[in-house]
Every structure is written in structure tokens, then in C-alpha cells.
Amino acid sequence: MAIRILLVDDHPLVRDGLRARLEAMPQFEVVGEAGSAGEALEAARAHQPDLVLMDINMRGVNGIEATARFREQFPDMAVLVLSMHDKLEYVSQAIQAGARGYVLKDSPGKDIVVAIETVMSGGIYYSAALARQLAKPQNQDNQLTLREQEVLRHIANGESNKQIARQLDLSVRTVETHRLNIKRKLGIEGQAELIKFAVQHAPLGNVDL
Structure with missing residues (x-):
């Protein structure tokens, strides 16, 4: 149809x-x-x-x-x-x-x-x-940090906050804060939209932290 x-x-x-x-x-x-x-x-x-x-x-x-x-x-x-x-x-x-x-x-x-x-x-x-532009903002204030890029990559892999926290040796609350910062910087509103963006645009491979 x-x-x-x-x-x-x-x-x-x-x-x-x-x-x-x-x-x-x-x-x-x-x-x-x-x-x-x-x-x-x-x-x-x-x-x-x-x-x-x-x-x-x-x-x-x-x-x-x-x-x-x-x-x-x-x-x-x-x-x-x-x-x-x-x-x-x-x-x-x-x-x-x-x-x-x-x-x-x-x-x-x-x-x-x-x-x-x-x-x-x-x-x-x-x-x-x-x-x-969304994946690499030109405004320094809006640019994702290396840690935020790493969190975005794990989100793209479908991992929960607990799984990301375990992988990166962070607290769940810290991962939640990173998620909020990523959404704010990229102008993203909901969790579903964040996941879709992460799948499409997350950096590939490991980020050297």
C-alpha cells in the first residue's frame, strides 16, 4: 500500500x-x-x-x-x-x-x-x-566530552545504565548525568530519540580515556 x-x-x-x-x-x-x-x-x-x-x-x-x-x-x-x-x-x-x-x-x-x-x-x-553537525558540534560549549562519546557508544550497543556503569567503572548516577548532558548538548528530548541518535551517529570503537 x-x-x-x-x-x-x-x-x-x-x-x-x-x-x-x-x-x-x-x-x-x-x-x-x-x-x-x-x-x-x-x-x-x-x-x-x-x-x-x-x-x-x-x-x-x-x-x-x-x-x-x-x-x-x-x-x-x-x-x-x-x-x-x-x-x-x-x-x-x-x-x-x-x-x-x-x-x-x-x-x-x-x-x-x-x-x-x-x-x-x-x-x-x-x-x-x-x-x-549533530555528531560533532562546532560550538565548544556543546561539544561532547570523550567520556560522553564513550557513553553514547555504549548506548548505541543497547546497554542499560547499570551495564554502562559496570563497563566504565562509574556509578549509575554518573552515567545518568552523562545521558542528560548528551541530550542537552544535542537538543534531544526523549530516551527513544537518544537511542536512535546513538545508533546512527555514535563514535565507533573504543575511546582512549
Whole structure:
């Protein structure tokens, strides 16, 4: 069964391009379009899409606030942000608002396909350029310490706080503190999101501590 998609962007030409690209693939069906948050919510009620492809820059209510409204009114409907903005603050705000991923508009065309399929499979997707920024923040205040990188690697291996504490000879409380610091620095909200990020971006191998 095709993935039903709602396009939300205040530029008709952008929507036309997206529709043409997506409808060329049998696994996707564009069931509606909207140019504002209000139109998007109405279209969602009318068409019940599986996924909403959401721009950030829109007149009136922006895409981040619109995403939050979708999470409240349609909690089972996935929202994937497609934006020209590559600042991590936008990414963090979008994910906290309920988006399942963030794709840059200047990404290769295949990225949007991979992003939709990843999100609909239960994952979280970031464009490669954003993933690199998230994994290695440029701001020194946000940079993960070596110990935090090591904890992230163990999280990626599916280990519990107790297992990580035993492996690194730390207290469970210290491991919990590292987890909180990692989430704060990367703009990650929940434990499930942290695990998914760790699996996708954790440093490989042992870190020399």
C-alpha cells in the first residue's frame, strides 16, 4: 500500500516539484497540498495522510508550531520537515515539536525518498550535513566530552545504565548525568530519540580515556 503524503509549503512551485517527484514513485501517493498551517490541519482531517511533509517558513503560523499542533491533534501522523534552514536550533525545535526528521531542501533528490521510508519505518532521519553537525558540534560549549562519546557508544550497543556503569567503572548516577548532558548538548528530548541518535551517529570503537 502506498504511503499517503500531505505537502505543506507556501510556495506552489515547490509543491508542484515535490508532487511530481514523489508521484513518479509507486510507493508514494500525494493526497493533498496546503500553503498554511490552517489549510494543512483541514487537509489532514479530510485526507488522513500517513505523513506530512512540512516547510518551516510560512506566513502566519510557522512550520514548527504547525508540527506541534499536528502532534496534539494527529499523534499517529508522522511529520517530516523539509527546510532550507540548516541551523541546529531549528532542527532541535522541530524535533521537540514532534517532527520525525529534518531534510534540507538542497539535499540530493534521493534523500527525501530515504527520509520518508526511514520515518515510516519508525526511525528518525537527518540530512547528512545535519547529522555531521549533530555528531560533532562546532560550538565548544556543546561539544561532547570523550567520556560522553564513550557513553553514547555504549548506548548505541543497547546497554542499560547499570551495564554502562559496570563497563566504565562509574556509578549509575554518573552515567545518568552523562545521558542528560548528551541530550542537552544535542537538543534531544526523549530516551527513544537518544537511542536512535546513538545508533546512527555514535563514535565507533573504543575511546582512549
